Amino acid sequence: MATPIYIIEENKLRRNLTLIADVAAKADIEIILAFKAFALWKTFPIFREYIHATTASSLSEARLAYEEFGALAHTFSPAYTDEEIDEIVRCSSHLTFNSLSQYERFHQRAKDVSLGIRINPEYSEVETLLYNPCAPGTRFGVTADKLPEQLAKDIEGFHCHCHCESGADVFQRTLVHIEEKFAKWFPQLKWINFGGGHLMTRKDYDVELLISMMLDFHRRYPWLKVILEPGSAFAWQTGPLVSHVVDIVEDKGIRTAILDVSFTCHMPDCLEMPYFPEVQGAVHDDKEGYRLGGNSCLSGDFMGCWRFDHELQVGEEVIFEDMIHYTTVKTTQFNGISHPAIGMLHSDGELEILREFGYSDYKNRMD
DSSP, rough: OOOOOOEHHHHHHHHHHHHHHHHHHHHEEEEEETTTTTTOOOGHHTTTTTOEEEESSSHHHHHHIIIIIIIIIEEEEEETTTTHHHHHHEEEEEESSSSSSHHHHGGGTTTSEEEEBBBBOOOOOOOOOOOTSSSTOOOOOOOOGGSSOOOOEEEEEEOOOOOOSSSSHHHHHHHHHHHHHHHHGGOSSEEEEEOOBBOTTSOOOOHHHHHHHHHHHHHOOOOOOOOOOHHHHHTTTTEEEEEEEEEEETTTTEEEEESSSSSHHOHHHHHSSOOOOOBEEEEEEESSSSEEOOOSSSSTEEEEEESSSSSOOOOOOEEESOOOHHHHOOOOOOOGGOOOEEEEOTTTOOOOEOOOOOHHHHHHOOO
16 A cells, blocks of 8 residues: 555454463453553454453443443543543443542442452562553552451452563562452452453463463462453554655764654654564664654654665655554544554455545544
């Protein structure tokens, strides 16, 4: 295509879903999809062949779970509001409160769902503070010293999120802290949700360690249902973002290939994390090559440098690998820049265009 496009590959998506479903069965746990990382609802018929529920963090995500995935959501939000709580409850099977004050304010309006409290074990190995939910001063979760000895009768679960694209070894070390601080409340619970960030579809992830950890956890607490809600793991390495060179400029000896995509609009984790993507046919090299520049007016909308085995030409494709998770849900239309199209490469080799974007999408945001 002449326009930029995200391409999700069905075979790779099914590969991830097969692995995740296998882990869930062997570990006797439930693994659900976190919409914050992937919410492409036209793929939900495929997901429903492998998993049965999703997790939401807003009214819109809860509605998407209920109306498009066809199942009530496991919902957590840092703060529910009077205006949205009743509709969120209608679309949810589980509802986790971020604070005891939120629980006190809204639990009577959520009698028909399973209620939980988000806990903070005060331990996380996530190094980037922007992504660390347990960093000092965090706004997420209740620490052990603030919980009453006897939980309210309608609190049935704990929700704990400490990871970001982490390995099973990190979960193993984190679980020690969770149990040390909160295990005394486990007899009062029915379920525990260990959140997301469990990157079990990454090649070097120790799947067997995760399974053995969860089986051991079941032996210690056989009454607790265990839930994991990864996002990246489902869409990990399932497809690229295809862009094109539209110009090449040079200043102070630095060559920049300006693309028809934007890092700040279409690949924000590259600037926030920062996350260095793999570029097909190129090697990341700080000393020589091309800086890759986005097409927004933000001065810092670039990454570099990338060394190719040839001189780039206007019109040439530049392909960013592994650009499906988080990107499609975090894109913006800053500067009026359109989102790339979204396509699915089916198992039979057919490329189906699921969505294209244009002026009306930008204009309608301002209505």
